[in-house]
Amino acid sequence: MTSMTKISSILAATLVAALAATGCSSNSNNGAGSAEPGSPSASASGAAVEPSGSASAEASKEPITLKLMGPKQPIQGPWEQMDFFKEMETRTGIHFEFDNPPSTSFAEKKNLAFASGELPDVFFAAQLTASEEVTYGQQGSLIPLEDLIEEHAPNIKKLLDANPDIRKSITTTDGHIYSLPQVTELAHNLINKTWINGSWMKKVGVDQAPTTVDELYEMLKKFKEGDANGNGKDDEIPLSGSDIGAVRQSILPAFGLLTTDVQVNDGKVLYAATSEGYKQYLSFMNKLYKEQLLDNEIFSHTNEQFTAKGKSGQLGVFLAAAPFLVLDIKTDEDNFLNPTLPALTSEYNPNPVYMLNNGVQRGTFAITSHNKYPERTMEWVDYLYTVEGAALANSGIEGKGWKWLDDAHTTWDRIAVEGKNIEETRASNTPDPGNVIPTFKSKEFNYKINNPVTQWLHQSSEPYLSIARMAYPLVYFTDEEQKRLNVLTTDLNTYVSQMEAKFILSKDVNAGWDDYVSTINKMKVSELLDIYQAAYDRWSQSQ
Template sequence: MKKRSKRARRLTLSTAAAMSALALLAGCTGSGSGGDAGADAGGDAAPPNAETGGSEGNGAEVGYPETITYWIPMVDHIKGHATTLNEVTLYQELERITGTKVEFKHPSGEGDQITEQLNLMIASQNLPDVVETNWLNISRGPENAIKEGTILRLNELIEQHAPNFRKYLDENPDIEKLIKTDEGSIYGFPFIRGHESLMVFHGPIIRKDWLERVGMDIPTTIDEWEAVLTAFKEKDPNGNGQADEIPFFIKYDGNVKDSGMNQLIGTFGIGAQFYQVDGQVRYGEIQPEFKEFLTVLNRWYEKGLLDPDFAATDGALRDAKVTGDQLGAFYWYAGSGIGRYMGLMEKDHPDAELWPAPYPALEKGGKAALGQRDTAFSGIAAAITGKAKNPERIVKWLDFAYGEEGHNLFNFGKEGVSYDWVDGYPKYSDNIMKNPEGLNVSQAMSMHFRAAYNGPFVQDKRYVEQYMERDSQKEAIQIWSEPENKIQMPKVTMTADENKRFASIMTDLNTYSDEMVTKFIMGVEPLSSFEQYVETLKSMGIQEAIDIQQAALDRFNNR
């Protein structure tokens, strides 16, 4: 055990405010489960639960809860491999250390189905102890949820019972600004991306082997992209003698419209939906540059460069087109895109090579105004509901993840099982990188810890250093970080009344917009109707929505 304690003193905890280096975060666990009560203590050590009491330091007056009910959707990474997070090594270890038994409640379905179940649960007030979701997306916002008693304001509880998290916030005041409402309320234990290298993970991907076969370089401008896509269509780069290549795929859906993704739209100097210029909020789809974006996609559609079935292609069909050696370029993730697809294609198409491409610029040497870049905090947090009987104990339990031992558990799993210390570095084991059960890396990670997606903890950059094992993935992070991103909106919060009115406007507006943009791209609606389209958006209340976002941005800047 002395050897483990010596290792523990060498560990560093990544911080979200450090953009060029990690700051040391050597806070105590506040749990009474340090080195001796952790992985080395074995099953004989009594956890400091509600009966045995707390530990030294802040939070000593309470112990961990006996049981917790916890609502959280299951991620796609482990669907089919686990039915509950209780099967994940992280939570098995967490129960051993704290003595707390967690009853996970996983909603069924995905996307809108999960949102509907969450809304019904909140409306009925039939709530578990903890709900983990993106609280910035819920109806009427997190501050209203506090006022209605759905969730608790955690400021005072954190001060009294969360020494690890409080220490982290003291050392990272910019993060504390992000996780509070405009009224100053902390509404959950947040997922924090602990380093800038964790914030960029999505962008243009192209078949590098196809480029070599048609004798062209990776494109950097819209004109170069068009030339490359034309060559993909005409020169049979997959070499099967058939004209079955699909040069490019993009679908005008949540990913393209997501203000954090900006697939191709940022090339034209605007943002998808809401963005800001010198503190003034604008809406991308009513700008003249949005017509330029539509003009390019319409031209590519007419030339057969854009997937003719783009509007009807879902994730499964996209997967089939990529792994079937048909798709030349698309926007997707470095991990589940480049890494996953390369693994799936190794057997049938061993020469296939997916490579990151820069977000295209309009002119040679230029840069896109926006690419994909997440913020340190995106709204995902574990909130304690008003139905929880022992919130102070739950706060202590959630705080464990922000201490040193919990940080390692959430990011790397159980020592000796999913990782080992090698020269002071938490190196993932073959259970992760070469899983004996045939799981890919992201699936194996998700069966042992939560760094591969999100959760109430600070994500460690040493996770992504190993997850992005291919050179193409590592280069993707560098290439996709090139856009300026100065006009990106921060994660603002609206008042309850603003949120209600905003949702009323945007629900109908987005339905109309999605339909019209698809028609513009396919040529069903002529681009000469764009100005009328803009006038219709204005008549539907887009200016009022902009004003609401402006008020929220002003409050954010004044926090």
């Protein structure tokens, strides 16, 4: 297996999935998937975890049997045969009977379980929505977890105590915690990066990556006019992405915005898509489009067509999880020749800011009212928030699913069994591949993986963290608020999306701007902002 083949088998699927999960084509917040500086995704590090000899490991091992429901991904083997669950049963005495609907029908089966009252004892990788947590928690189908965390989950408690914003972001409007999250502090997971074709920079004589939109414009012009790919054809596409949302992530922060939706600045919510910064963004994008510096198929091509452009040597600047996913790259070292695009500034916004992905994904684990052993269950899941437990959940048993490469434990690598690649092996050992499971993904373990590209991706992401934040925190809306938001946002989001395309393709952004803002105001955006402000204030003031 060549070096790049190994990289592709390990990274390609997971990186693309991770990027898609962050919603690169959408900036909708809807109260789920956002945070602020110093919030969960920014401050997870520093949450010390208990070693394997903690209270979790010393819990009673008297055999009990519980029913567990979770989604089975196509790549996975039977959950009852996974080393992860077998090892956890050995550690805790808890045996599970599994209900694993295919991932494509899991939401339907989950809803049927709630509606019929025929509940499992545990939901695992549960994909619980905020609305489901609130509804079924208040109905009593899901039990509150905060007291169980306090008394039976020292590792989760330590994580929450060290990061109060995580606790606030998983506590519903009635003051209860009904599900556990996955938390990551891994830089590459928190930052989506835009890459510059390094060979193009060298060809046209650009020595430094641009730091302002004006410098970016000049570089893109050189790419377009300087035969950057060296084939003698006028086929260069200086700036592109899988869709307009990917390009937006690269450009919008230069104008002080992190979303086209609701953003919080200094405790005050605003609607980004009617702001002056958004108008400046549209004008800049319009300029790039007119001069064919922005891919003129950005609103129509598929992800496959976008990737094909990169593989054929046509792309200069693009957002992707890693360069090798888009460019025709042969070796590890070829990745390293392509720098990231820094956080840009503009005359409108001189202070660099960057979009931060959410480091907390809620709804991964819940205990139902049918469970007769909630204390034992909480002790079971608490182990997954240790370094050792997270390693087990991610890659299986040490020595079988992964191994240390040195006695000092500075580097580890995954193990592939004969006839399977690494991801297939991992998916037969643990339910993690393709799912979001309850755990804490720490730098302490994950940064030691024996993969130079993975390590480089994390290193490339670190400089952004000090200036990165998210538009709006991860909050819960009341049932009444959520119902009203569902009504308000349906037409509003569609209109903003349609008008973004229209403005970028238009002759003059200024010509239709006032009518556009007037239309949005008539769509009751002020009511939407009132709801978001109230939810933000509750979140900000909670303990």
